[in-house]
Amino acid sequence: xxxxxxxxxxxxxxxxxxxxxxxxxxxxxxxxxxxxxxxxxxxxxxxxxxxxxxxxxxxxxxxxxxxxxxxxxxxxxxxxxxxxxxxxxxxxxxxxxxxxxxxxxxxxxxxxxxxxxxxxxxxxxxxxxxxxxxxxxxxxxxxxxxxxxxxxxxxxxxxxxxxxxxxxxxxxxxxxxxxxxxxxxxxxxxxxxxxxxxxxxxxxxxxxxxxxxxxxxxxxxxxxxxxxxxxxxxxxxxxxxxxxxxxxxxxxxxxxxxxxxxxxxxxxxxxxxxxxxxxxxxxxxxxxxxxxxxxxxxxxxxxxxxxxxxxxxxxxxxxxxxxxxxxxxxxxxxxxxxxxxxxxxxxxxxxxxxxxxxxxxxxxxxxxxxxxxxxxxxxxxxxxxxxxxxxxxxxxxxxxxxxxxxxxxxxxxxxxxxxxxxxxxxxxxxxxxxxxxxxxxxxxxxxxxxxxxxxxxxxxxxxxxxxxxxxxxxxxxxxxxxxxxxxx
Amino acid sequence: xxxxxxxxxxxxxxxxxxxxxxxxxxxxxxxxxxxxxxxxxxxxxxxxxxxxxxxxxxxxxxxxxxxxxxxxxxxxxxxxxxxxxxxxxxxxxxxxxxxxxxxxxxxxxxxxxxxxxxxxxxxxxxxxxxxxxxxxxxxxxxxxxxxxxxxxxxxxxxxxxxxxxxxxxxxxxxxxxxxxxxxxxxxxxxxxxxxxxxxxxxxxxxxxxxxxxxxxxxxxxxxxxxxxxxxxxxxxxxxxxxxxxxxxxxxxxxxxxxxxxxxxxxxxxxxxxxxxxxxxxxxxxxxxxxxxxxxxxxxxxxxxxxxxxxxxxxxxxx
Numbered sequence: 186x187x188x189x190x191x192x193x194x195x196x197x198x199x200x201x202x203x204x205x206x207x208x209x210x211x212x213x214x215x216x217x218x219x220x221x222x223x224x225x226x227x228x229x230x231x232x233x234x235x236x237x238x239x240x241x242x243x244x245x246x247x248x249x250x251x252x253x254x255x256x257x258x259x260x261x262x263x264x265x266x267x268x269x270x271x272x273x274x275x276x277x278x279x280x281x282x283x284x285x286x287x288x289x290x291x292x293x294x295x296x297x298x299x300x301x302x303x304x305x306x307x308x309x310x311x312x313x314x315x316x317x318x319x320x321x322x323x324x325x326x327x328x329x330x331x332x333x334x335x336x337x338x339x340x341x342x343x344x345x346x347x348x349x350x351x352x353x354x355x356x357x358x359x360x361x362x363x364x365x366x367x368x369x370x371x372x373x374x375x376x377x378x379x380x381x382x383x384x385x386x387x388x389x390x391x392x393x394x395x396x397x398x399x400x401x402x403x404x405x406x407x408x409x410x411x412x413x414x415x416x417x418x419x420x421x422x423x424x425x426x427x428x429x430x431x432x433x434x435x436x437x438x439x440x441x442x443x444x445x446x447x448x449x450x451x452x453x454x455x456x457x458x459x460x461x462x463x464x465x466x467x468x469x470x471x472x473x474x475x476x477x478x479x480x481x482x483x484x485x486x487x488x489x490x491x492x493x494x495x496x497x498x499x500x501x502x503x504x505x506x507x508x509x510x511x512x513x514x515x516x517x518x519x520x521x522x523x524x525x526x527x528x529x530x531x532x533x534x535x536x537x538x539x540x541x542x543x544x545x546x547x548x549x550x551x552x553x554x555x556x557x558x559x560x561x562x563x564x565x566x567x568x569x570x571x572x573x574x575x576x577x578x579x580x581x582x583x584x585x586x587x588x589x590x591x592x593x594x595x596x597x598x599x600x601x602x603x604x605x606x607x608x609x610x611x612x613x614x615x616x617x618x619x620x621x622x623x624x625x626x627x628x629x630x631x632x633x634x635x636x637x638x639x640x641x642x643x644x645x646x647x648x649x650x651x652x653x654x655x656x657x658x659x660x661x662x663x664x665x666x667x668x669x670x671x672x673x
Numbered sequence: 674x675x676x677x678x679x680x681x682x683x684x685x686x687x688x689x690x691x692x693x694x695x696x697x698x699x700x701x702x703x704x705x706x707x708x709x710x711x712x713x714x715x716x717x718x719x720x721x722x723x724x725x726x727x728x729x730x731x732x733x734x735x736x737x738x739x740x741x742x743x744x745x746x747x748x749x750x751x752x753x754x755x756x757x758x759x760x761x762x763x764x765x766x767x768x769x770x771x772x773x774x775x776x777x778x779x780x781x782x783x784x785x786x787x788x789x790x791x792x793x794x795x796x797x798x799x800x801x802x803x804x805x806x807x808x809x810x811x812x813x814x815x816x817x818x819x820x821x822x823x824x825x826x827x828x829x830x831x832x833x834x835x836x837x838x839x840x841x842x843x844x845x846x847x848x849x850x851x852x853x854x855x856x857x858x859x860x861x862x863x864x865x866x867x868x869x870x871x872x873x874x875x876x877x878x879x880x881x882x883x884x885x886x887x888x889x890x891x892x893x894x895x896x897x898x899x900x901x902x903x904x905x906x907x908x909x910x911x912x913x914x915x916x917x918x919x920x921x922x923x924x925x926x927x928x929x930x931x932x933x934x935x936x937x938x939x940x941x942x943x944x945x946x947x948x949x950x951x952x953x954x955x956x957x958x959x960x961x962x963x964x965x966x967x968x969x970x971x972x973x974x975x976x977x978x979x980x981x982x983x984x985x986x987x988x989x990x991x
Binding site for chain 2: 302305306309310312313330331333334336420421479480481482483614615616619622623624626627628641648652653
């Protein structure tokens with residue numbers, strides 16, 4: 186074969202196989218003004234408005250009471266597109282839109298579930314082009330990108346009263362859901378943080394009682410020893426406490442507990458290699474040294490569900506996971522132990538589960554219907570409780586913490602008592618997440634020393650932070666005065 | 674023999690008729706190729722050119738305006754990206770090990786299967802099964818096999834080396850969390866997964882070798898090794914070149930096993946080039962930079978594939 190032909194053949198093979206997967210269609214800008222001016226959706230010929238039964242009206246959780254309208258969209262048929270990635274929530278939306286469309290039969294919804302990873306890439310492709318859903322579920326890890334690029338319409342103050350939200354909902358006082366102009370871009374329906382999960386049977390079999398609930402890490406290690414079981418060769422058969430696979434998050438929580446923030450004040454670097462960071466590492470190392478767990482042991486997720494560990498540490502979504510995956514295993518939760526046995530300066534990190542948002546790319550009349558749906562949804566107490574309990578989060582509407590259903594759910598009731606001591610750091614970029622997993626979590630397991638681990642983790646985390654500008658708000662923590670003063 | 678003479682008019686008419694027939698044939702060929710050509714142009718050609726152009730921009734798909742940065746993305750990759758060298762080494766390491774080992778193993782297995790008097794189809798199907806299984810599914814299963822404390826591989830090592838041979842070793846080998854073992858562990862899975870596909874290619878090559886060559890060589894007194902060395906290997910060279918070329922391209926593009934089994938860890942020791950590119954594009958939305966990485970990788974692959982064609986340029990006619 187001639188040299189030129191070989192080259193051409195090779196080029197065709199390589200290009201076809203490789204580059205076709207690395208390309209994306211060019212973004213097409215959809216000017217907002219053009220969208221505003223676009224005529225209302227002409228989906229079908231107008232039909233007379235048929236007023237349905239009022240369902241779930243009268244809620245005022247957003248500070249503005251929801252009143253049923255005589256009609257929406259002029260009574261013309263309209264189908265709103267709603268996107269979400271989370272199965273239980275999609276199932277819940279399917280129920281809720283049935284209720285809503287009973288009131289407004291001319292409104293229908295097309296709910297699309299898109300798997301996690303794909304969800305954000307599809308949104309990124311669709312929204313700037315003026316396509317995609319009318320309403321989509323948001324996650325605050327994308328705060329900067331979506332707000333900077335105007336892919337979320339600000340919440341209308343006539344439906345969501347900022348003053349009321351600030352006084353009655355978590356996070357508003359600290360400005361956690363606003364853009365730089367103070368406009369609300371999304372609201373939380375709850376907040377999640379970590380608790381200690383305990384296998385009820387193992388706890389009882391070890392003869393432990395409420396008096397043994399550990400308040401400090403030292404006590405936790407002692408309890409762990411009592412719960413650990415070994416095989417004939419001396420290997421751990423059942424760990425007292427296993428957190429393999431989640432070490433980096435526990436490391437962060439421990440740093441907060443000692444009053445050390447995660448990032449520097451300017452948000453350009455991490456605070457990993459600090460005296461508190463080293464103390465966290467050494468405390469975690471003790472769990473291995475005391476043979477309560479081992480680096481070779483199972484990951485915490487597999488271990489707790491298969492009763493290979495008596496205790497683990499997890500964010501509260503884990504309750505739902507246990508209920509659905511291992512319903513036969515009884516467990517209870519305990520607050521996070523600390524270094525001092527008190528909640529201050531902090532008991533760890535928290536993150537919000539946030540709301541549906543409205544795409545600004547759709548025309549005004551469609552957006553009005555979307556906003557009405559969101560107002561109806563989030564002004565209703567029972568809906569907010571449903572959402573919180575379905576997703577194992579503390580309701581964001583503080584009034585609901587005393588709700589009977591919330592109080593009856595041990596995990597959430599417990600988390601509610603400590604949520605004010607949790608720090609919300611702002612965006613937790615996946616690159617930082619990955620850097621900490623690689624250099625804290627996996628370094629632990631790979632058995633390298635503290636000096637190398639700290640140096641590498643600090644370096645990797647800094648690099649991740651410097652690559653882009655992230656939204657960090659941890660210094661807005663309500664108990665900031667209890668944290669270490671004068672941190673960089 | 675009767676010679677016939679045609680008048681110039683007749684010859685002209687014949688020539689014109691040939692030209693029309695040829696034009697018709699060409700038209701048919703063009704018509705047949707057109708849909709594929711359009712498909713490639715729309716889905717490969719244009720996006721590729723667009724990607725190349727955008728590799729010179731600070732391309733964020735969410736922004737309406739894109740800033741021209743010249744060769745900035747390429748310079749950043751080659752001079753400032755702290756992970757660039759690491760992921761390049763990882764990818765090269767993966768390719769250099771998995772491609773030749775996979776090729777040799779597949780060749781050995783193909784020769785063995787081909788020599789079976791019966792059940793060739795059965796064995797071919799057995800070896801091919803991992804190929805048709807999802808790479809995500811197999812990666813998850815292998816992650817479990819590699820689990821340090823309860824994984825099957827370490828359990829077997831414990832049974833054989835500790836329980837039976839009483840060797841004083843710790844059988845809890847951290848396959849996927851050790852900096853030195855993680856990449857070989859992923860490679861082993863990949864070789865296993867790809868073995869069946871390469872084997873089938875070699876089997877096809879083996880069955881196309883005429884048996885008369887072997888018979889003639891045997892009459893001349895050739896042994897098994899000589900048959901393999903002087904007939905099988907040379908006649909399989911086109912297959913080998915194909916396997917090597919696609920193997921190198923595939924190796925340089927590896928992504929899924931690491932994504933599922935190690936997430937690129939520990940300490941980025943198993944993070945391949947495409948994983949890095951993916952992170953830049955889909956977690957940081959730096960499409961322009963990711964495009965420049967794609968073209969750098971393209972250039973590297975092109976270089977090696979071209980080199981390979983040059984090195985293995987041999988006459989295959991016998």
